[in-house]
Amino acid sequence: MPGAAGCTGRRRRRVEGAAKALPEAIAALSRSLPAGPSPEIFRRAKFDRPEAAPVLWQLLFRVLLPLEANTTLTDLAPETQARVVKSALSSQGYPRSALIQFSEGSSQGSRELLLALSWLLARGPLLEQLLSQTRVQLGDQLPQYEALARPDPPAPHVETESPVDLRLVEWLMGKLRFRWRRLISSQQEQCTLLSKIHLYTHGCHSQQSLGHLSVAETDMLRDPESSQQLLRTLESENRRLEAVLEWRRGELVFWQWMDTVLEACSLESPAVTSQPTVLPVISDRGLGELELVKQELHALQEELQEAAAPRRAAWETQVGGLGQGPEWSTTRKALREAVKQELGALQRSWEPCSSPDQPQRPHRLVRSEGESPRPKGLQAAEMIRTLSSQEACLKKVLHQLQSQCQQELARLAGSLPGLIWILAPGH
Amino acid sequence: MSIVTVQLGQCGNQIGFEVFDALFRDSHSSQGLCSKRENETYQASCKERFFREEENGVPVARAVLVDMEPKVINQTLSKAAQSGRWKYGQHACFCQRQGSGNNWAYGYAVHGPKHEESIMNLIQKEVEKCDSLSGFFIVMSMAGGTGSGLGAFITQKLQDQYSSSLKMNQIIWPYGTGEVIVQNYNSILTLSHLYRSSDALLIHENDAVHKICAKQMNIKQISFRDLNQVLAHQLGSVFQPTYCEDGSLHYRRNPLGDLMEHLVPHPEFKMLGIRNIPQMSENSLAYSTFTWAGLLKHLRQMLISSAKMEEGIDWQVQPPPSGLPPLGKVSVHKDLHFNTSIANLVILRGKDVQSADVEGFKDPALYTSWLEPVHAFSMWKTQRAFDKYEKSAALVSNSQLLVKPLDMIVGKAWNMFASKAYIHQYTKFGMEEEDFLDSFTLLEQVVASYGSLGP
Numbered sequence: 001m002p003g004a005a006g007c008t009g010r011r012r013r014r015v016e017g018a019a020k021a022l023p024e025a026i027a028a029l030s031r032s033l034p035a036g037p038s039p040e041i042f043r044r045a046k047f048d049r050p051e052a053a054p055v056l057w058q059l060l061f062r063v064l065l066p067l068e069a070n071t072t073l074t075d076l077a078p079e080t081q082a083r084v085v086k087s088a089l090s091s092q093g094y095p096r097s098a099l100i101q102f103s104e105g106s107s108q109g110s111r112e113l114l115l116a117l118s119w120l121l122a123r124g125p126l127l128e129q130l131l132s133q134t135r136v137q138l139g140d141q142l143p144q145y146e147a148l149a150r151p152d153p154p155a156p157h158v159e160t161e162s163p164v165d166l167r168l169v170e171w172l173m174g175k176l177r178f179r180w181r182r183l184i185s186s187q188q189e190q191c192t193l194l195s196k197i198h199l200y201t202h203g204c205h206s207q208q209s210l211g212h213l214s215v216a217e218t219d220m221l222r223d224p225e226s227s228q229q230l231l232r233t234l235e236s237e238n239r240r241l242e243a244v245l246e247w248r249r250g251e252l253v254f255w256q257w258m259d260t261v262l263e264a265c266s267l268e269s270p271a272v273t274s275q276p277t278v279l280p281v282i283s284d285r286g287l288g289e290l291e292l293v294k295q296e297l298h299a300l301q302e303e304l305q306e307a308a309a310p311r312r313a314a315w316e317t318q319v320g321g322l323g324q325g326p327e328w329s330t331t332r333k334a335l336r337e338a339v340k341q342e343l344g345a346l347q348r349s350w351e352p353c354s355s356p357d358q359p360q361r362p363h364r365l366v367r368s369e370g371e372s373p374r375p376k377g378l379q380a381a382e383m384i385r386t387l388s389s390q391e392a393c394l395k396k397v398l399h400q401l402q403s404q405c406q407q408e409l410a411r412l413a414g415s416l417p418g419l420i421w422i423l424a425p426g427h
Numbered sequence: 428m429s430i431v432t433v434q435l436g437q438c439g440n441q442i443g444f445e446v447f448d449a450l451f452r453d454s455h456s457s458q459g460l461c462s463k464r465e466n467e468t469y470q471a472s473c474k475e476r477f478f479r480e481e482e483n484g485v486p487v488a489r490a491v492l493v494d495m496e497p498k499v500i501n502q503t504l505s506k507a508a509q510s511g512r513w514k515y516g517q518h519a520c521f522c523q524r525q526g527s528g529n530n531w532a533y534g535y536a537v538h539g540p541k542h543e544e545s546i547m548n549l550i551q552k553e554v555e556k557c558d559s560l561s562g563f564f565i566v567m568s569m570a571g572g573t574g575s576g577l578g579a580f581i582t583q584k585l586q587d588q589y590s591s592s593l594k595m596n597q598i599i600w601p602y603g604t605g606e607v608i609v610q611n612y613n614s615i616l617t618l619s620h621l622y623r624s625s626d627a628l629l630i631h632e633n634d635a636v637h638k639i640c641a642k643q644m645n646i647k648q649i650s651f652r653d654l655n656q657v658l659a660h661q662l663g664s665v666f667q668p669t670y671c672e673d674g675s676l677h678y679r680r681n682p683l684g685d686l687m688e689h690l691v692p693h694p695e696f697k698m699l700g701i702r703n704i705p706q707m708s709e710n711s712l713a714y715s716t717f718t719w720a721g722l723l724k725h726l727r728q729m730l731i732s733s734a735k736m737e738e739g740i741d742w743q744v745q746p747p748p749s750g751l752p753p754l755g756k757v758s759v760h761k762d763l764h765f766n767t768s769i770a771n772l773v774i775l776r777g778k779d780v781q782s783a784d785v786e787g788f789k790d791p792a793l794y795t796s797w798l799e800p801v802h803a804f805s806m807w808k809t810q811r812a813f814d815k816y817e818k819s820a821a822l823v824s825n826s827q828l829l830v831k832p833l834d835m836i837v838g839k840a841w842n843m844f845a846s847k848a849y850i851h852q853y854t855k856f857g858m859e860e861e862d863f864l865d866s867f868t869l870l871e872q873v874v875a876s877y878g879s880l881g882p
Contacts, residue, residue, distance in 0.1 A: 171798060175688055175692040178688045182681065189559030193558060
């Protein structure tokens with residue numbers, strides 16, 4: 001090889017350094033993942049070795065499901081786990097269809113699994129999300145209303161084989177309503193008890209700005225064993241955080257390596273990469289419904305125009321030349337302002353009530369006496385205002401839906417003359 | 428989780444006192460047939476639900492007393508204080524100087540709005556003293572004046588103000604041969620209003636309780652106190668602590684919520700009846716022994732045959748045969764007496780309760796076709812004995828038990844209404860004939876819904 005000995009030595013060290021960087025990066029990645037597999041598994045996966053597959057299936061299962069669902073589903077059979085992984089991946093838009101071919105839980109496809117994992121890593125803050133799932137909470141949190149603000153996935157359309165008695169459905173709805181009310185009562189209880197703990201431990205916290213203990217901290221004082229447990233959990237969380245930092249420093253090497261994995265894949269089966277991306281399928285019925293909605297919208301628009309035109313004409317003739325002179329300017333401005341506000345309100349009521357300034361990071365619940373303004377943090381009053389405006393927004397939507405239902409009922413009642421409708425006792 | 432009781436009128440207050448007394452006596456009884464620690468847990472659970480602590484240690488009932496005249500309230504307060512074991516809160520009562528003359532409309536349309544703020548404030552104060560509120564008991568008569576009209580009004584206000592809390596009305600169903608001439612009007616107005624604003628109507632029939640006193644307890648001169656004590660016993664046997672279903676041997680925290688979820692989730696079916704067994708005088712108790720098999724067999728037959736009590740059960744009534752009826756004459760007469768249930772809750776208390784076999788209650792023939800026994804039947808139990816009974820069983824049933832009495836009352840009220848008798852007593856306080864018609868419509872619907880449960 002050309003070059004002086006010193007140059008070669010430098011290059012060799014560089015090559016050695018580079019050679020060490022990859023295993024270290026993979027090791028860091030493995031330590032940052034919950035139940036991360038050994039770095040050796042990654043290497044075997046590149047060569048599509050069978051022993052890597054089950055481990056990677058389990059890892060993907062753990063990574064793709066939210067934590068609460070995970071704890072109840074750990075005893076699922078590997079075949080079922082694999083199916084869940086595939087459906088979760090495709091619902092997130094994973095483009096490679098090769099994974100779907102592999103039968104559930106077989107020992108094939110470890111390379112494809114590795115590619116799937118990297119795709120997840122590359123596309124979003126996966127490690128941060130996983131870390132926040134297992135975050136150690138020392139303070140008390142706001143109750144779980146945040147879960148309600150997120151838009152939930154559309155409910156699956158269930159086709160039943162035999163007709164279901166309507167009374168059974170009403171029975172089940174009623175049970176749901178009771179559970180809902182009991183949940184609210186439990187939350188109120190939680191708030192009362194939290195408030196008591198905060199009140200009773202006032203002055204116990206070393207940090208003046210906090211002033212009182214949280215439930216976790218009170219527990220620690222009462223039970224030394226739990227404080228040992230907490231310490232261990234904190235230490236393990238620290239280790240994962242450090243691993244993530246290390247991974248961030250060295251991840252470039254990993255991505256370069258993943259390029260080679262992708263190449264290896266495409267070399268072996270070129271047909272796979274040329275497959276079109278799998279798109280979500282709109283059923284024929286869905287398309288038909290879309291057509292219907294479009295037609296209905298057209299019809300509504302025409303109706304509106306037909307109704308508006310004569311009214312506008314009539315108004316014009318009535319008003320005539322009024323409102324044009326300079327003495328009308330203030331009135332006109334006021335009117336314009338009022339109309340703008342009305343339109344704005346209308347628009348807001350039609351838009352889905354999204355959660356505006358929801359706190360991104362979890363906030364610790366702190367009870368403070370008096371009016372001392374806090375420099376940072378979210379005030380309860382502000383939170384209440386946000387929630388109240390959300391509530392008002394949702395109420396408007398509810399009223400609209402209810403009046404739509406009433407109109408529909410009236411239309412149905414009117415269409416069958418001679419039939420008497422007795423509505424159920426109102427709620 | 429705590430229950431706040433609102434005692435309304437003479438009836439409500441007298442019964443309320445007996446209920447708290449029964450609960451307290453039972454939770455402090457030494458005949459629980461269980462360990463000391465078990466007893467203490469039982470006591471604590473009952474206490475959290477129905478009483479609260481005050482400074483000098485005497486438990487205070489979580490209750491608000493309401494009446495339009497002071498006599499009964501004062502009697503109730505002093506009876507409780509006299510016992511020295513528990514009492515009512517000092518400022519927990521609301522009363523006026525004059526009565527309401529047994530006029531439902533006056534109670535609903537005049538007393539109600541006039542005193543709404545004071546009464547709701549009292550309730551609010553009591554609620555604030557609960558760490559966690561499960562819901563409300565509202566004890567009232569159905570056919571009287573104050574209790575009924577005001578009770579209907581207050582239940583509506585509770586619905587508005589505490590919409591997430593549960594509400595159960597303990598309703599006293601009047602004697603069939605009652606003295607108040609407009610009692611049927613009052614009854615249908617009360618029931619229809621409560622059906623709209625309450626979650627569950629637990630009905631106590633005076634006739635039934637009277638029979639129990641006469642036949643089972645052998646009481647010669649039956650006083651209201653005797654009736655009320657039987658009633659209190661029945662309620663106690665339902666709401667005293669029982670174990671959670673998960674077998675953890677913890678007492679369930681929210682029996683009211685559990686009961687409602689099991690029995691009354693459907694808005695058209697809210698009427699509940701109570702039966703319990705055994706029910707006898709202390710003298711007879713000394714000479715009796717019971718087995719779970721015997722108790723449950725009798726309780727099941729009481730359910731099927733709509734019997735009010737253990738004595739005189741009609742053993743001829745049987746569930747209709749599944750599948751095709753046999754050839755030949757089928758006795759339609761029998762079918763009409765069979766009581767179809769929507770949902771049942773059986774509560775067992777006492778010795779060897781684990782050995783009790785409730786399979787007889789899981790028979791699908793007992794239930795309506797659209798709800799399977801696994802959803803329709805539930806059981807609570809504890810080995811801690813209740814009151815003085817080594818073994819006792821109670822049944823809370825959502826079934827056709829009350830259809831006949833309801834139908835009778837609606838029929839009688841309709842006959843009076845058809846000739847507009849006494850209507851002016853109501854319309855002069857702002858009520859309208861529309862209100863009566865709405866009530867009739869609603870209750871006819873209820874009767875029809877329950878009637879259509881059959882096989």
